[in-house]
Amino acid sequence: MAQRTNLDAVLNRIDQDFPQALERLIDLLRIPSISTDPAYQLDCARAADWLAEDLKSLGFEAASRPTTGHPIVVGHGGTGDKHILFYGHYDVQPIDPLSLWDRDPFDPQVQDTPKGKVIRARGASDDKGQLMTFIEACRAWKTVHGNLPGKLTIFLEGEEESGSPSLIPFMRKNAVELKADLALICDTGLFENTVPAITTMLRGLAKSEFTLRAANRDLHSGMYGGLALNPLHVLARILAGLHDNQGRVTVPGFYADVAELSDELRQQWQALAFDHTKFLGDVGLSVPAGEKDRTSLEMNWSRPTAEVNGLWGGYNGAGFKTVLPSEANAKVSFRLVSQQDPTKILRAFRTWVEAQLPTDCEIIWHDAIEGSPASVMSITDPAFEAARAALTEEWGRPAAFIGTGGSIPIAGYFKTYLGMDTMLIGFSRDDDQIHSPNEKYDLECFHKGIRSWVRILEKLA
Secondary structure (H helix, E strand, O other): HHHHHHHHHHHHHHHOOOHHHHHHHHHHHHHOOEOOOOOHHHHHHHHHHHHHHHHHHHEEEEEEOOOOOOOOEEEEEOOOOEEEEEEEEEOOOOOOOOHHHOOOOOEEEEEEEEOOOEEEOOOOOOOOOHHHHHHHHHHHHHHHHHOOEEEEEEEEEEEEHHOOOOOHHHHOOOOHHOOOOOEOOOOOOOOOOOOOEEEEEEEEEEEEEEEEEEEOOOHHHHHOOOOOHHHHHHHHHHHHHOOOOOOOOOOOOOOOOOOOOOHHHHHHHHHOOHHHHHHHHHOOOOOOOOOOOOOOHHHHHHHOOOOOOOOEEEOOOOOOOOOOOOEEEEEEEEOOOOOOOOHHHHHHHHHHOOOOOOOOOOEOOOOOOOOOOEOOOOOOOOHHHHHHHHHHHHHHHEEEEEEOOOOOHHHHHHHHHHHOOOEEEEEEEOOOOOOOOOEEHHHHEEEHHHHHHHHHHHHHH
16 A cells, blocks of 8 residues: 555656656757757757756766767666666757748747647657656656666667667677666657557568669660660569569568467457558548558558569650660668568568569669568566556556557667667657657646656566
8 A cells, every 4th residue: 555655646746746847848858959960969969968967866877978979878776676778869850941840949839739738849759758758757756755766777869860870889888787677768659649558569671772774775765665675664564573462572481480460469459449541541542552361550560561662764854755764773672570581581582583584684783681670579578568557557548569660770779789678668649740840749648658657667666
């Protein structure tokens, strides 16, 4: 009973101090920490210093650590049997085009909207608002208990929006210091804006760009048409055969390392009652185009894909230039799941393409065989079910283990370089307009996000 009372005391403190928490977030949002633009280098350093000082005020041993790029903030604090690392990023996307913003992107403002109050600023949702939910949870716990909620490491990056060039070298150099029992990442969102969720599947990515070359120059179609090989025809035929009439990828061995969903996950996903008609309708489509025997959520979260992202060749200007082009080009990408190996997939794709080339046609591959594998978290770890129960308590509806169609490389890096699993829990909504003008974060998500982390940490630590 005492433990429940202590938790209630922390939750009450969050509610009472929420205006101050919001002011601290506003202070951080005012710093224009755009990592991609060298003009904002000092601002990135200023954001890192701001966070390091805030962590110190909570009892963390924290510092802004130099890298070859922008600093990484590392803080250690608390005690306990389970060591938890929390990751976030303080850098933000560029603000272009500025003309589409309703106000200064770095002059945060709380606004009333038909869906409730929001804070509008660059980085409000991605990722300053999200990372501050965790820090504010630690602050409330410390205020009530006088200590931190367990043995914690805070790891805040400054280059996530610019490809993280300093991240892996830093992790390799400091692996012993950073290794924990579990990593937490708050860079995801609610399912369909309302359902609290833990992302347990992230798809990997492999990419290939290539050119097919035939004649040694473009040819007059009146003189050579019908006689000379047209590489655009060859390319179109090959790529048209990338899928069969059931929507499955035809590259040999493509599905060899793809695992089926567990019955538990399949039931959870069915209970989400995902409306693919609305999802596709929002972008002007109506009929799912993938594997015929799979649900929409399965295709989005747990099935691999092959997509043609670019296709070009010949004359593309106004009017006609009646030539047979000497070259045709394509970009093809693969979203990977389960144990699919990017190297194995790309080699199989190259072999498949090359086997279909006719005489007088050569291929030039423009990129290395590399990519990132999928990340699949082990939900048999009791920590996952504990966190799901905590989210259910806070949001008043069953939390779900979900997947995501995209890739979050840091989760894979934690597994590869630090040997630890990751729990991805976030509170953003689909309409937060991250990376776009007028980015926002709902005050409800900020508030309940702080309360959620307190509940989770109470169960984990």
